[in-house]
Amino acid sequence: MSRIDPEFSSEIKKYGAKDFSACFNCGNCTGVCGLTDKNANFPRMFIRQGMLGQKEEILQSKELWLCYACGDCSETCPRQAGPGDYMAAMRRYAIASYEPTGLTKLMFKSNPGFIVLTFFLAILLGFFLFTLKPGHEVSRWLFSILPYAVIHNMGLVIFSLTGLSVAWGVIAMTLKLSKTVDNNEKSKGNWWSSLLMVGNEIATMNRYKTCDEDEDSFWKEKHWFQQPWFVHWSIMWGFIGLLVATVLDFILKDPATQIWWPSRILGTIAGLLLVYGTSLAINYRLKKVTKAYSETRLADWIFLFFLWIAGITGFWLEVSVALNANYLFNHIVLLIHTIISMELVLLFAFSKFAHAVYRPLALFFYFRKGQEAKK
Ligand code: SF4
Ligand code: SF4
Known part of the structure; x- marks a missing residue:
């Protein structure tokens, strides 16, 4: 497990995430997502990891790429936390982290x-x-x-x-x-x-x-x-x-x-x-x-x-x-x-x-x- 980084939330917002700290972990987003399954519990799991600043877990995740950004989860989120935007922001963050020059950032x-x-x-x-x-x-x-x-x-x-x-x-x-x-x-x-x-x-x-x-x-x-x-x-x-x-x-x-x-x-x-x-x-x-x-x-x-x-x-x-x-x-x-x-x-x-x-x-x-x- 990686070190927890409390600054990570503000970093992810620069990549397009909304106020995902409003999430109260109800699980509606995961329930409505047609692409998640018992082996790939998202987007709720990633929101939790983002709040904790678990960057390494996110960069090691293949499940992050299963999302096609359909936005169904954002439509049903009772807290307007934007889980679909959050997933897209995480993918941008991952691409920027894998790419070595810093130009993607x-x-x-x-x-x-x-x-x-x-x-x-x-x-x-x-x-x-x-x-x-x-x-x-x-x-x-x-x-x-x-x-x-x-x-x-x-x-x-x-x-x-x-x-x-x-x-x-x-x-x-x-x-x-x-x-x-x-x-x-x-x-x-x-x-x-x-x-x-x-x-x-x-x-x-x-x-x-x-x-x-x-x-x-x-x-x-x-x-x-x-x-x-x-x-x-x-x-x-x-x-x-x-x-x-x-x-x-x-x-x-x-x-x-x-x-x-x-x-x-x-x-x-x-x-x-x-x-x-x-x-x-x-x-x-x-x-x-x-x-x-x-x-x-x-x-x-x-x-x-x-x-x-x-x-x-x-x-x-x-x-x-x-x-x-x-x-x-x-x-x-x-x-x-x-x-x-x-x-x-x-x-x-x-x-x-x-x-x-x-x-x-x-x-x-x-x-x-x-x-x-x-x-
Ligand atoms: S639906 Fe919204 S509030 Fe509920 S777990 Fe997902 S992001 Fe959090
Ligand atoms: S945006 Fe991604 S996480 Fe949300 S419902 Fe669509 S596929 Fe699932």
């Missing part, structure tokens, strides 16, 4: 200076990439201010930092979660089945779906394609699809105007999913349709808008290329698309994006533990 605490700095770097790198394409000369002036080699090397340093930060974070989390796996579990060979279960969850979001099935749920009467699990699914698969299409384009060939090239078809479908998912997520947050969507931090707004802009500008460019519309305006759209894409890559390790790595890892440990419990 600045991001999650919505530090304006850090956000402006990353955007400035993205603009520089965006201009740099933009100039690699023959025919796009708009940013030539940049090299009269900063030599080509400086921007090139800066890009290498920044992307290496991002990659190393992700790798470090994954190792740090694995070491923490491993402490909760006993020797008996380690000796059992259930790696593959646990991996398959993680893959199944990523592909189907079956656990997330159970959040919205409650009789009282706002989403119960909504179509499946309007529900939060599908919004999340669309954004995630849209982004992955675009990433794969971009890599395929790069490796196989530049298909220029061939809109029916397989990687272009994949990119189009993935782009539609991304724009659909981010549009709904932004709309739900603007309208504050449920408690889960009523509080959005600056870092989350930035993340969503950048994804949305990347999707919209991507489509604009696809149509422009297909129509061979070589106008200055389309060059500017390409520049914006490149800058936003750079920003998303830069922020991968230091933003909400990082949960794409941490949640599957935690699920892997959770499924291993679950399989052992059934034996």
Whole structure:
């Protein structure tokens, strides 16, 4: 057990937790949560640990990542302690603790200076990439201010930092979660089945779906394609699809105007999913349709808008290329698309994006533990 830290409560509030000290431990939140079970008693347990300042227990917890932030628990809390926001704040705290540079802390605490700095770097790198394409000369002036080699090397340093930060974070989390796996579990060979279960969850979001099935749920009467699990699914698969299409384009060939090239078809479908998912997520947050969507931090707004802009500008460019519309305006759209894409890559390790790595890892440990419990 870790040392108790009474200052921890005020630290967690900087990551978005509400007044969770109002909690009187009634257990309504745990009762209403469709994802908790006897092996994973949350969110009440985490609120207790937060009040006691048991940081180590929280960082070693895989159960923290089982929550999909549906907000059902916050709707029913009689003390307005915001257990759903609390869980999200804890995950931000965990990501910031695993990541070694301290930049994630600045991001999650919505530090304006850090956000402006990353955007400035993205603009520089965006201009740099933009100039690699023959025919796009708009940013030539940049090299009269900063030599080509400086921007090139800066890009290498920044992307290496991002990659190393992700790798470090994954190792740090694995070491923490491993402490909760006993020797008996380690000796059992259930790696593959646990991996398959993680893959199944990523592909189907079956656990997330159970959040919205409650009789009282706002989403119960909504179509499946309007529900939060599908919004999340669309954004995630849209982004992955675009990433794969971009890599395929790069490796196989530049298909220029061939809109029916397989990687272009994949990119189009993935782009539609991304724009659909981010549009709904932004709309739900603007309208504050449920408690889960009523509080959005600056870092989350930035993340969503950048994804949305990347999707919209991507489509604009696809149509422009297909129509061979070589106008200055389309060059500017390409520049914006490149800058936003750079920003998303830069922020991968230091933003909400990082949960794409941490949640599957935690699920892997959770499924291993679950399989052992059934034996
Ligand atoms: S429902 Fe609210 S008051 Fe009750 S245990 Fe959960 S957070 Fe605490
Ligand atoms: S936000 Fe939803 S999934 Fe998370 S603890 Fe609350 S009820 Fe459970």
